[in-house]
Amino acid sequence: xxxxxxxxxxxxxxxxxxxxxxxxxxxxxxxxxxxxxxxxxxxxxxxxxxxxxxxxxxxxxxxxxxxxxxxxxxxxxxxxxxxxxxxxxxxxxxxxxxxxxxxxxxxxxxxxxxxxxxxxxxxxxxxxxxxxxxxxxxxxxxxxxxxxxxxxxxxxxxxxxxxxxxxxxxxxxxxxxxxxxxxxxxx
Amino acid sequence: xxxxxxxxxxxxxxxxxxxxxxxxxxxxxxxxxxxxxxxxxxxxxxxxxxxxxxxxxxxxxxxxxxxxxxxxxxxxxxxxxxxxxxxxxxxxxxxxxxxxxxxxxxxxxxxxxxxxx
Numbered sequence: 001x002x003x004x005x006x007x008x009x010x011x012x013x014x015x016x017x018x019x020x021x022x023x024x025x026x027x028x029x030x031x032x033x034x035x036x037x038x039x040x041x042x043x044x045x046x047x048x049x050x051x052x053x054x055x056x057x058x059x060x061x062x063x064x065x066x067x068x069x070x071x072x073x074x075x076x077x078x079x080x081x082x083x084x085x086x087x088x089x090x091x092x093x094x095x096x097x098x099x100x101x102x103x104x105x106x107x108x109x110x111x112x113x114x115x116x117x118x119x120x121x122x123x124x125x126x127x128x129x130x131x132x133x134x135x136x137x138x139x140x141x142x143x144x145x146x147x148x149x150x151x152x153x154x155x156x157x158x159x160x161x162x163x164x165x166x167x168x169x170x171x172x173x174x175x176x177x178x179x180x181x182x183x184x185x186x187x
Numbered sequence: 188x189x190x191x192x193x194x195x196x197x198x199x200x201x202x203x204x205x206x207x208x209x210x211x212x213x214x215x216x217x218x219x220x221x222x223x224x225x226x227x228x229x230x231x232x233x234x235x236x237x238x239x240x241x242x243x244x245x246x247x248x249x250x251x252x253x254x255x256x257x258x259x260x261x262x263x264x265x266x267x268x269x270x271x272x273x274x275x276x277x278x279x280x281x282x283x284x285x286x287x288x289x290x291x292x293x294x295x296x297x298x299x300x301x302x303x304x
Contacts, residue, residue: 024250
């Protein structure tokens with residue numbers, strides 16, 4: 001049960017379903033009966049999925065090994081950020097995650113054990129200046145050569161710059177649309 | 188006593204743009220009232236501090252023994268804009284199950300729950 005928003009008003013193309021009205025009952029082995037589902041007529045709108053260009057991003061990753069895996073990964077992040085600052089690069093966002101420590105549950109996961117076997121440093125940047133994002137991708141390799149030791153995971157080469165195609169869900173009144181269906185036969 | 192939600196509920200989560208949607212489903216019918224009482228929108232907002240930048244909304248589904256939470260402004264912009272590993276908020280479910288809630292001792296023993304649980 002997820003990705004539904006308000007369960008009383010789950011909007012589908014056919015109707016607005018009320019998930020609080022569903023009754024579930026065991027109906028034999030590996031069988032569930034769903035009944036009593038109520039809803040309301042569909043809305044007066046179609047959903048429009050609009051895509052637009054929203055800048056560039058790149059993500060760099062390195063894996064640090066025991067001993068002091070987490071401390072080394074943290075030091076590498078600090079070095080990388082200082083380097084980006086000195087280069088005068090500006091981004092809309094710079095995000096550092098430590099995969100194996102906090103990339104899923106954040107601070108809720110608490111501190112990692114002192115003898116952590118390995119951790120992946122994952123740094124992402126996003127912005128409108130493609131050249132700045134490109135420059136960021138060239139700052140990962142130097143960390144391997146001059147940064148904290150016991151580092152690997154760079155065999156894939158320099159991170160790739162990605163163009164961001166962002167998503168804008170919007171609504172349009174149904175009476176603005178004349179739907180036609182054309183069937184093309186390909187011989 | 189304090190009981191961790193993982194002993195009381197199952198959870199699933201996903202994304203709608205920059206909003207994380209977390210469904211919390213009681214493992215047994217009798218646990219639902221505990222979830223309604225203790226796992227409030229305010230508690231969830233506090234639990235996800237530093238992660239959820241916006242409001243938390245809660246919806247009740249007593250027929251399914253479930254609560255549905257919307258955590259707004261939680262996914263670094265959401266979708267392709269997000270730099271997060273978990274841009275779809277799939278692990279907000281298990282992050283919520285880390286929460287401990289207060290259950291009165293007599294209530295806990297009625298449900299067969301102990302502190303270690």
